[in-house]
Amino acid sequence: MPLIRKGAEANLYLEEWYGKRVVVKKRISKAYRIGVLDKKIRGYRTIHEARIIHEAKLAGVPTPILYMVDQLNSTIIMEHIEGIRLKEALEEKTSSERRRMFRTVGLQIGKLHKNGIIHGDLTTSNMIFTEDSKIFFIDFGLSLRSIELEDKGVDLHLMKRALNSAHYKHASQCLNAVVEGYGVEVGEETARNVLLKVREIERRGRYFAER
Numbered sequence: 001m002p003l004i005r006k007g008a009e010a011n012l013y014l015e016e017w018y019g020k021r022v023v024v025k026k027r028i029s030k031a032y033r034i035g036v037l038d039k040k041i042r043g044y045r046t047i048h049e050a051r052i053i054h055e056a057k058l059a060g061v062p063t064p065i066l067y068m069v070d071q072l073n074s075t076i077i078m079e080h081i082e083g084i085r086l087k088e089a090l091e092e093k094t095s096s097e098r099r100r101m102f103r104t105v106g107l108q109i110g111k112l113h114k115n116g117i118i119h120g121d122l123t124t125s126n127m128i129f130t131e132d133s134k135i136f137f138i139d140f141g142l143s144l145r146s147i148e149l150e151d152k153g154v155d156l157h158l159m160k161r162a163l164n165s166a167h168y169k170h171a172s173q174c175l176n177a178v179v180e181g182y183g184v185e186v187g188e189e190t191a192r193n194v195l196l197k198v199r200e201i202e203r204r205g206r207y208f209a210e211r
Contacts, residue, residue: 009045009141017077022067027074042074045141050076052117052143059115061108062136081138083130087166090124095173102174104135106181109155112137113194114186118144118151123162153197156182160198 004023005012013024027042050069057063065079083089086105090098105127112119119126120142128136144151159178163171183191 007141014080015077017067020067021080022077023064023080025076025078039074043071046074046076047071049140049143052140052145053078055115056112056117056137056140059111059117061111062134063140064136064138081128081130081136083128083136085125086127086129086135087124089129090167090170090174098170098174099177101129101135102177103181105159106178106183107185108135108137108181109159109178110182110185110191113152113155113182116145116147118146118155120144120155120158122155122159124166149193149197152194153201156194157198157201 002014003011004014007028010025010027013026015022015024017024027046029042030038033041046069050066053063053066064081066076067079068075068077070076086101090101093101109119109122119137119140121139126137126139128138130136146152156178160171160175163174163178167174179191179195182194186194
């Protein structure tokens with residue numbers, strides 16, 4: 001199987017499966033953990049991620065179709081989304097196209113949060129832009145279920161930090177579009193409260209950095 005991405009928790013492989021092009025996500029065994037505990041943790045995280053992917057799809061967020069979940073071998077077989085990472089796609093777009101793209105991203109994040117889903121790793125590397133201009137969210141390995149304002153704030157803070165880090169030229173425009181879309185989906189009051197929490201998280205980070 002060709003390895004397409006090596007991660008800290010799991011490896012991704014591209015494979016043919018019953019005539020379909022699929023991604024196989026296999027969680028890696030950790031030598032520092034007791035064997036029985038390691039297997040249990042990997043099995044739990046595999047099931048948890050699969051459930052969140054399914055719930056995100058039910059919430060209206062484009063995610064890969066799940067074909068098989070193998071808890072025993074800590075493996076998920078899912079649809080391979082044909083497209084490019086949003087990280088590469090946004091550099092090729094005009095200003096108005098970028099704004100539309102990231103307004104859609106904001107809408108999708110809003111759908112997740114309205115349904116109690118925190119992605120946990122919102123970066124443009126974990127979003128796939130397809131030929132028909134759909135944006136798929138992938139890699140829910142760090143996701144959790146929560147309706148807490150703090151968790152929503154952390155999620156958007158990660159998105160903001162990723163934009164400032166990888167796309168500093170367009171960060172302000174893209175972030176404004178994300179916030180616009182998010183507000184449309186969750187409502188102005190909720191969006192305002194989450195953004196206040198983002199600022200609080202940023203102040204905390206600066207305080208600890210200065211100490």
